[in-house]
Amino acid sequence: LAGARASSAGAWGPARPFRPGTPALDEFPFEVWGRLAARHWRRPPAGLLGYGDPAGHLPLREAVATYLGTARAVRCGPEQVIVTAGAQQALDLAARLLVDPGDQVWIEDPGYLGARAALSGAGARLVPVPVDEEGLDVSAGAARAPRARLVYVSPSHQYPLGVTMSLARRLQLLEWAERAGAWILEDDYDSEYRYAGRPLAAMQGLDRGGRVIYLGTFSKVLFPALRLGYVVVPEGLSCAFANARGVLSRFSPSVDQAVLAEFIEEGHFARHIRRTRSLYAARQAALVKAVRSELAGALEVSPDEAGIHLVGWLKEGADDGAASSAAARLGVDAQPLSSFTLEHRRRPGLVLGYAGYDERQLRAAARRLAAALKQ
Numbered sequence: 557l558a559g560a561r562a563s564s565a566g567a568w569g570p571a572r573p574f575r576p577g578t579p580a581l582d583e584f585p586f587e588v589w590g591r592l593a594a595r596h597w598r599r600p601p602a603g604l605l606g607y608g609d610p611a612g613h614l615p616l617r618e619a620v621a622t623y624l625g626t627a628r629a630v631r632c633g634p635e636q637v638i639v640t641a642g643a644q645q646a647l648d649l650a651a652r653l654l655v656d657p658g659d660q661v662w663i664e665d666p667g668y669l670g671a672r673a674a675l676s677g678a679g680a681r682l683v684p685v686p687v688d689e690e691g692l693d694v695s696a697g698a699a700r701a702p703r704a705r706l707v708y709v710s711p712s713h714q715y716p717l718g719v720t721m722s723l724a725r726r727l728q729l730l731e732w733a734e735r736a737g738a739w740i741l742e743d744d745y746d747s748e749y750r751y752a753g754r755p756l757a758a759m760q761g762l763d764r765g766g767r768v769i770y771l772g773t774f775s776k777v778l779f780p781a782l783r784l785g786y787v788v789v790p791e792g793l794s795c796a797f798a799n800a801r802g803v804l805s806r807f808s809p810s811v812d813q814a815v816l817a818e819f820i821e822e823g824h825f826a827r828h829i830r831r832t833r834s835l836y837a838a839r840q841a842a843l844v845k846a847v848r849s850e851l852a853g854a855l856e857v858s859p860d861e862a863g864i865h866l867v868g869w870l871k872e873g874a875d876d877g878a879a880s881s882a883a884a885r886l887g888v889d890a891q892p893l894s895s896f897t898l899e900h901r902r903r904p905g906l907v908l909g910y911a912g913y914d915e916r917q918l919r920a921a922a923r924r925l926a927a928a929l930k931q
C-alpha cells in the first residue's frame with residue numbers, strides 16, 4: 557500500500573484516469589440505494605442500532621452465501637461467511653490468525669501490495685513465487701519453501717498481470733496445501749468481470765481438505781467507500797474469525813449491511829453486475845483502441861478476458877517508475893509494474909484501470925500518457 561502511494565501521487569484522492577480498481581461510480585444506481593437506505597433510516601429497528609454480530613448481519617451473510625454458490629461455485633453456509641471492512645480487513649484477519657511471526661508465506665510476484673503489507677505486518681517471511689501464463693508457479697514455490705504456512709493467490713485474474721490460473725495448477729496447489737498443511741488465501745477481488753471464455757469455479761469449491769480461505773469485496777462491483785467485503789472460512793475457523801473481527805473493530809455498520817442485503821435480495825446487485833459487465837467490456841475495447849492509436853510503438857496492450865485493468869507493456873529496458881512519475885505529473889495514474897515486484901523482474905509495464913472512465917476520458921488519458929512517455 558505504501559508502495560502504491562509512493563509510486564503514484566494522489567493515490568488517495570479523487571480518481572484520476574487509469575487508477576486501477578476504480579469502478580464506474582456514476583453508473584451506480586444511487587436512487588435505488590437511496591430508497592432502500594431511506595426505508596431503513598426512517599424507522600430503524602433497535603436490532604440495527606445496538607452492537608451487531610461481529611460475523612455480520614445474518615441476512616447479508618445469507619445473501620452472500622447464496623450469491624457465491626451460484627456465481628462462483630463456492631460451497632458454504634452463511635455461518636462460514638464473515639462480513640469484513642473490505643477485502644483488506646479479511647487479509648489482515650487471515651494474516652493475524654493463521655500466520656505466526658517468522659512463518660514462510662508464498663506470495664505472487666508481482667502481486668497485490670495490500671496482501672503483502674498485511675502478511676508482512678503479521679510477521680510473515682514473504683517468499684516471492686513467480687507467475688507464468690498458467691498462474692502461480694506451484695512447483696517453484698514448493699521447491700523454495702516446502703514448509704510454508706500460507707499461500708496468497710488471486711487465481712481468477714491475477715493482480716496485476718491478469719492471468720487466470722489453470723485448472724491443473726489449481727489442483728496442484730490444493731494437493732500441495734493439503735499435504736503440507738498450509739492455508740490458501742484465495743483473493744477473488746474482481747471475478748464478477750469476465751467477458752469471454754468459461755469462468756473457472758473458485759478454488760474454494762474444489763477444496764476437499766478445508767485449506768482455502770476465500771475472500772471477496774464489494775469495492776469493485778459497487779464502490780470502495782462502502783467498505784464491505786467478506787471472507788468465507790472452513791467451518792472450524794468461523795468462531796475464531798468472528799471473534800477476531802470483533803476485536804479488530806467490532807462489526808461493520810449494520811444499516812449499510814441491511815441495505816446491501818436487500819439490494820442483493822431484490823435483484824439490483826445482479827442487474828448492476830450485468831450492466832457494468834457489458835459497459836466495462838466496451839471500455840476495455842476503447843482503451844485498447846486508444847492505446848493502439850495514441851501510443852503505437854511506445855506501449856503495447858492486448859485485450860483481456862476478465863477484470864477491470866490491463867497491463868500496458870513498455871519497451872524492454874524502459875524505466876516504468878520514471879514513466880509513471882511523468883504520467884502522474886500530467887494527471888494520469890498509471891502504476892509501474894515494478895512497484896508490485898519483489899524479485900521476478902520482467903518487461904517493464906504500467907497498470908491501467910479502465911472501468912471508471914468513458915471512451916472520451918480514456919482517449920484523452922492515452923494522449924497525456926503518450927506525452928509523458930515522450931518526456
Ligand SMILES: Cc1ncc(COP(=O)(O)O)c(C=O)c1O
Binds near residue numbers: 577642774775784785
Ligand atoms: C488484488 C486485490 N484484492 C483486493 C482488493 C480489495 O480491496 P478492498 O476490498 O479492501 O477495497 C483490491 C483492490 O484494489 C485488489 O486489487
